[in-house]
Amino acid sequence: MESASNYLPPVPITVLTGFLGSGKTTLLTRLIRQPAMARTVVIVNEFGEVGLDHHLVAEASGNTVLLDSGCVCCTMLSDLSATLRDLHRRRMVGEIPDFDRVVIETTGLADPGPILHTLMTDRVILGYFKLDGVVTTVDAVHGLGQLNRNTESMTQVAVADRIVVTKTDLASSASLSLLKSRLREMNPAASIQESDSSEVTGLLMFESANYSLDPEHLDVDRWLKAEAYDHRDNHAHHPDHRHDDDDNISSRHHDAIDSFCLTSEKPVRWGALVGFLDALTQLRGADLLRVKGLVDVEESDLPVVIQGVEHLFHPPSQLQSWPDSDRRSRVVFITRNLTREPIEDLFRICVAAVEAKEAPL
Numbered sequence: 001m002e003s004a005s006n007y008l009p010p011v012p013i014t015v016l017t018g019f020l021g022s023g024k025t026t027l028l029t030r031l032i033r034q035p036a037m038a039r040t041v042v043i044v045n046e047f048g049e050v051g052l053d054h055h056l057v058a059e060a061s062g063n064t065v066l067l068d069s070g071c072v073c074c075t076m077l078s079d080l081s082a083t084l085r086d087l088h089r090r091r092m093v094g095e096i097p098d099f100d101r102v103v104i105e106t107t108g109l110a111d112p113g114p115i116l117h118t119l120m121t122d123r124v125i126l127g128y129f130k131l132d133g134v135v136t137t138v139d140a141v142h143g144l145g146q147l148n149r150n151t152e153s154m155t156q157v158a159v160a161d162r163i164v165v166t167k168t169d170l171a172s173s174a175s176l177s178l179l180k181s182r183l184r185e186m187n188p189a190a191s192i193q194e195s196d197s198s199e200v201t202g203l204l205m206f207e208s209a210n211y212s213l214d215p216e217h218l219d220v221d222r223w224l225k226a227e228a229y230d231h232r233d234n235h236a237h238h239p240d241h242r243h244d245d246d247d248n249i250s251s252r253h254h255d256a257i258d259s260f261c262l263t264s265e266k267p268v269r270w271g272a273l274v275g276f277l278d279a280l281t282q283l284r285g286a287d288l289l290r291v292k293g294l295v296d297v298e299e300s301d302l303p304v305v306i307q308g309v310e311h312l313f314h315p316p317s318q319l320q321s322w323p324d325s326d327r328r329s330r331v332v333f334i335t336r337n338l339t340r341e342p343i344e345d346l347f348r349i350c351v352a353a354v355e356a357k358e359a360p361l
């Protein structure tokens with residue numbers, strides 16, 4: 001068994017995503033030079049993308065370089081899992097400086113789902129790392145068009161904890177506020193910042209702890225933000241209600257994003273909750289862009305937190321106490337082509353099935 005002195009807490013990982021050309025590299029290039037990024041490893045696709053020139057201190061072996069800020073830059077090996085295992089090994093043998101944070105820049109056209117799934121499920125990775133948060137860049141000029149046209153772009157926004165709007169210097173204030181309100185409707189819990197704001201620093205960007213469901217430190221209100229979903233129209237993102245962007249491409253794409261919160265006053269039986277999540281992921285997993293919830297489970301006095309991305313859910317975890325006097329179950333959804341009603345119906349069916357099974361003869 002591993003002795004307590006050998007135990008290293010899992011290193012938090014932040015995923016930096018955003019559509020092609022939306023400014024991920026520009027943002028990262030600025031942030032990695034900040035002293036606050038010391039003890040951070042940044043995984044990029046190619047060194048050439050992040051101009052390292054004058055900031056290079058030492059060329060470490062293989063795919064890694066050290067910057068004068070203390071930040072380590074590393075290019076991707078064959079895949080993410082191999083890259084993270086290699087980083088861990090090199091850290092343990094002292095081949096690279098010790099680090100306490102990792103940032104991964106994804107490629108612009110990628111659906112971040114598979115990366116998040118790897119980070120949520122790869123057993124070896126989970127021994128040493130933990131998915132912490134997702135930062136998504138959105139182009140102030142082309143963002144709306146990309147959201148209307150590209151599923152990847154929608155998914156990138158849906159899974160974000162923080163959204164950084166880039167190229168605000170090129171956009172009018174009217175189109176900027178249109179974009180921001182669309183982003184807020186799609187993902188009410190994410191913070192939205194402009195890339196040139198003073199709040200956009202490495203320290204703040206890459207410390208969110210929103211995915212890593214640490215029951216002792218989870219700020220449930222900030223994480224769930226259920227009230228932000230409550231007052232919203234469910235149809236805000238259907239094609240009929242979509243804002244056109246300057247590309248005038250609204251007719252080309254017909255995916256509809258919804259975000260809503262389901263609440264239940266009555267405690268839920270554990271079996272019903274498990275059955276509901278199983279059925280939902282099997283039937284419509286691909287369209288569950290993000291699900292987060294705080295559930296009052298009948299078998300326990302303590303609340304259970306659940307969280308999923310597409311068909312994959314984190315193992316549920318139990319909080320030590322309720323965050324406040326509100327004991328209702330609250331589950332927020334960001335979905336694609338999937339409205340609230342069928343999800344509510346499925347939930348009722350699962351509750352009824354468990355009640356019927358457990359009823360005395």
Ligand SMILES: Nc1nc2c(ncn2[C@@H]2O[C@H](COP(=O)(O)OP(=O)(O)OP(=O)(O)O)[C@@H](O)[C@H]2O)c(=O)[nH]1
Binds near residue numbers: 019026
């Ligand atoms: N005017 C202006 N241009 C920007 C801003 N941010 C990025 N750009 C420019 O936008 C282009 C794309 O920026 P990148 O940082 O390469 O975008 P990316 O998301 O990393 O691109 P990919 O890796 O190809 O997906 C570059 O020419 C940048 O100089 C900004 O805030 N204002």
